[in-house]
Amino acid sequence: MGKRGNSEGSIYHMKDGRWRAAVVVGWKTNAAGDKKPDRKVFTAATRHEVAQQLNDALKDQSRGINIKPEKTTLGAFLKSWLETVAKPSVRPKTLRTYSDLVRLHIAPALGSIQLAKLMPQHVREFQNEALTKLQPSRKKVKKGETAAPGKPLSPRTVKHLLVTLRTALESAVKDGLVPRNVATIVDAPSVAKPQMKTLSQDQARAFLKAIQGDRLETLFSTAIALAYRQGEALALQWPDVDFEKDSLTVRQSIQRIAGKLTITPTKKDKIHSVPLPAVTKSALLAHKTRQDEERRLAGARWQETGFVFTTLIGTPIDARSVIRRFHQILETSSLPRIRFHDLRHSAATLLLAQGVSPRYISELLGHAQVSFTMQTYAHVLPHVQREAAAKMNEILSLEPVATSVATKPPAPGPN
Numbered sequence: 001m002g003k004r005g006n007s008e009g010s011i012y013h014m015k016d017g018r019w020r021a022a023v024v025v026g027w028k029t030n031a032a033g034d035k036k037p038d039r040k041v042f043t044a045a046t047r048h049e050v051a052q053q054l055n056d057a058l059k060d061q062s063r064g065i066n067i068k069p070e071k072t073t074l075g076a077f078l079k080s081w082l083e084t085v086a087k088p089s090v091r092p093k094t095l096r097t098y099s100d101l102v103r104l105h106i107a108p109a110l111g112s113i114q115l116a117k118l119m120p121q122h123v124r125e126f127q128n129e130a131l132t133k134l135q136p137s138r139k140k141v142k143k144g145e146t147a148a149p150g151k152p153l154s155p156r157t158v159k160h161l162l163v164t165l166r167t168a169l170e171s172a173v174k175d176g177l178v179p180r181n182v183a184t185i186v187d188a189p190s191v192a193k194p195q196m197k198t199l200s201q202d203q204a205r206a207f208l209k210a211i212q213g214d215r216l217e218t219l220f221s222t223a224i225a226l227a228y229r230q231g232e233a234l235a236l237q238w239p240d241v242d243f244e245k246d247s248l249t250v251r252q253s254i255q256r257i258a259g260k261l262t263i264t265p266t267k268k269d270k271i272h273s274v275p276l277p278a279v280t281k282s283a284l285l286a287h288k289t290r291q292d293e294e295r296r297l298a299g300a301r302w303q304e305t306g307f308v309f310t311t312l313i314g315t316p317i318d319a320r321s322v323i324r325r326f327h328q329i330l331e332t333s334s335l336p337r338i339r340f341h342d343l344r345h346s347a348a349t350l351l352l353a354q355g356v357s358p359r360y361i362s363e364l365l366g367h368a369q370v371s372f373t374m375q376t377y378a379h380v381l382p383h384v385q386r387e388a389a390a391k392m393n394e395i396l397s398l399e400p401v402a403t404s405v406a407t408k409p410p411a412p413g414p415n
Contacts, residue, residue, distance in 0.1 A: 018044065079107075126159055128162075134151060214329065224347050246276045348376075
């Protein structure tokens with residue numbers, strides 16, 4: 001048998017009877033500055049065993065997998081991943097969520113394990129423990145008070161933990177640090193889909209009546225008419241509203257990050273324009289007039305920011321203030337308590353129920369695919385389908401259709 005070529009590996013018999021194989025994975029420099037080959041070494045009791053290990057390693061190496069990863073811990077890798085991969089590529093709010101999940105849960109439980117030695121059972125045990133073990137309460141305790149007992153994490157939170165770990169390890173796979181993403185092998189806990197709360201047509205009209213004259217009337221009415229998210233509504237600026245073309249462009253969002261209101265891109269950087277209904281255009285024009293008056297009254301205190309919805313001195317409105325006022329209106333109007341975001345859901349369901357094209361609704365919501373829109377609002381489909389069937393019946397019927405089963409008169413009995 002001829003001598004193996006460079007990077008093909010070598011097998012030799014050791015003096016203690018065992019067999020050893022080695023393959024060059026790169027080069028390293030010693031203290032004297034001399035370069036020497038860096039080898040991955042395998043040892044086994046038989047030549048067959050070590051040859052199999054060598055062949056597997058060479059296959060992995062040919063696929064670009066690092067067969068001699070550094071002894072980096074998962075904790076150190078996650079810290080680097082957050083800074084170099086997640087931070088430049090995700091929205092600030094998502095980054096904060098990733099960071100919190102890593103810092104509070106993943107790193108304390110799994111951070112000391114070497115990245116290359118992380119196994120599915122490690123992830124599975126971590127997940128099961130999070131679902132069953134009492135977690136320490138993170139609420140601040142006043143002096144002299146006893147901390148409230150913690151509770152297990154919810155299935156939804158544990159699923160977020162698994163998704164975060166999967167996302168991070170996917171980056172490790174792409175970089176050749178590990179051969180596979182062990183977190184994808186573990187099944188996520190079952191999470192009950194929350195029931196969507198929306199306003200009916202009558203409730204929506206009652207809500208619009210309740211907000212008449214309120215300083216935030218236009219904010220609430222446009223939210224249900226245009227179906228944008230709260231952060232998108234609060235980040236709306238006057239150049240985004242085209243009164244001549246009767247359109248509005250959603251191009252950014254506003255979020256509270258590290259205690260400060262921060263402008264961020266829209267979800268998935270989706271910039272889209274929607275047509276303005278006449279009633280919404282009229283409301284925005286009236287709101288602009290009211291804002292001009294507030295600017296005049298504020299005088300030197302006014303800060304020109306260009307936002308459509310502002311405080312009395314022109315600064316952006318905090319979402320917490322909007323939610324507080326929103327819930328007050330719902331309560332005083334005896335309307336069901338819903339989230340501000342449910343105005344968006346209400347708009348979609350109301351339009352679907354009226355038979356509006358799903359494609360238009362998808363564009364209004366800024367969804368990338370119509371199928372996602374239909375899946376999200378599938379609960380409205382039976383009503384839409386019944387309406388469609390009734391309309392088709394009207395089109396195709398040449399004569400009135402009986403709505404009940406005719407019965408034959410009883411046969412005459414014997415005299």
